[in-house]
């Protein structure tokens with residue numbers, strides 16, 4: 014992607030969408046951190062996402078796609094170019110025919126901007142099991158597909174059977190086997206696709222079950238999260254678990270819990286979470302990340318790899 018001043022493409026966007034200039038990204042990230050987006054639009058359907066992507070590509074705009082902003086550390090200087098946020102609270106099952114899979118499963122196409130907690134809750138109400146694990150992940154289907162989000166022993170890799178993407182050459186349908194899924198990664202993260210590729214929707218597979226049983230599992234997972242994770246603003250786990258070890262445990266053993274730089278703090282409850290105690294800046298979070306990586310490297314000889322994504326000007 015080439016960084017281009019958005020001026021030229023903005024006229025086309027403005028004809029299609031209400032745009033916002035200098036929109037604080039702190040309003041669109043779960044960390045509540047991030048400087049202004051030069052130009053910001055929100056889309057709430059496959060069609061509007063496709064339109065935004067096409068206008069941006071036509072004008073060679075630098076684009077950042079954001080779902081829940083729950084895995085992003087946006088720099089204090091903000092994001093140049095265009096930010097496209099995908100989000101809708103519409104019920105993904107309403108008016109949709111479920112496709113039977115022949116093995117007792119059913120599947121449906123879900124827009125990338127559907128929040129995972131809403132998807133899990135709506136599926137449970139209809140007696141459809143398969144996304145309970147995602148009920149406490151504050152991201153969207155699109156962000157989950159890109160990151161291979163996962164929890165409680167399950168992940169998107171098992172839930173997704175296909176993904177519909179927009180590319181400058183047109184729409185494509187990719188099978189799950191083509192997505193290069195691994196632990197919190199996919200070909201979207203490793204540069205395996207043209208960088209302007211956008212996830213429009215995912216075909217998700219469910220298995221019928223009793224709503225009460227599904228809701229019971231969601232309640233159990235939610236209780237576990239409440240007991241083990243901080244409630245303050247965060248972006249979830251900062252580091253990936255290194256092979257055979259837990260990043261949180263290493264950080265705890267390195268005595269990092271409660272370490273603060275400004276308003277950024279390593280959570281006293283879970284050492285792999287950095288929390289925003291009020292007005293933390295991205296620079297402070299990054300400083301804390303660097304300090305933590307150095308300490309773990311010095312103590313255990315392990316270089317922790319980021320799970321979160323620093324994005325924006327200056328990063």
Ligand SMILES: Cc1cc2nc3c(=O)[nH]c(=O)nc-3n(C[C@H](O)[C@H](O)[C@H](O)COP(=O)(O)OP(=O)(O)OC[C@H]3O[C@@H](n4cnc5c(N)ncnc54)[C@H](O)[C@@H]3O)c2cc1C
Nearest residue numbers: 080081082083084152153155156157162163164212248249
């Ligand atoms: C309290 C908390 C708990 C969490 N727990 C978990 C957990 O248990 N497991 C886990 O895996 N993660 C967890 N996370 C992290 C985060 O929620 C996941 O990584 C989630 O999948 C990110 O989704 P998102 O929609 O917020 O993506 P964003 O953070 O908005 O974006 C993530 C990446 O996806 C790209 N992207 C988003 N939408 C699209 C699209 N439509 N097309 C192309 N690219 C797109 C973005 O450009 C970016 O590269 C947690 C976060 C928080 C705050």
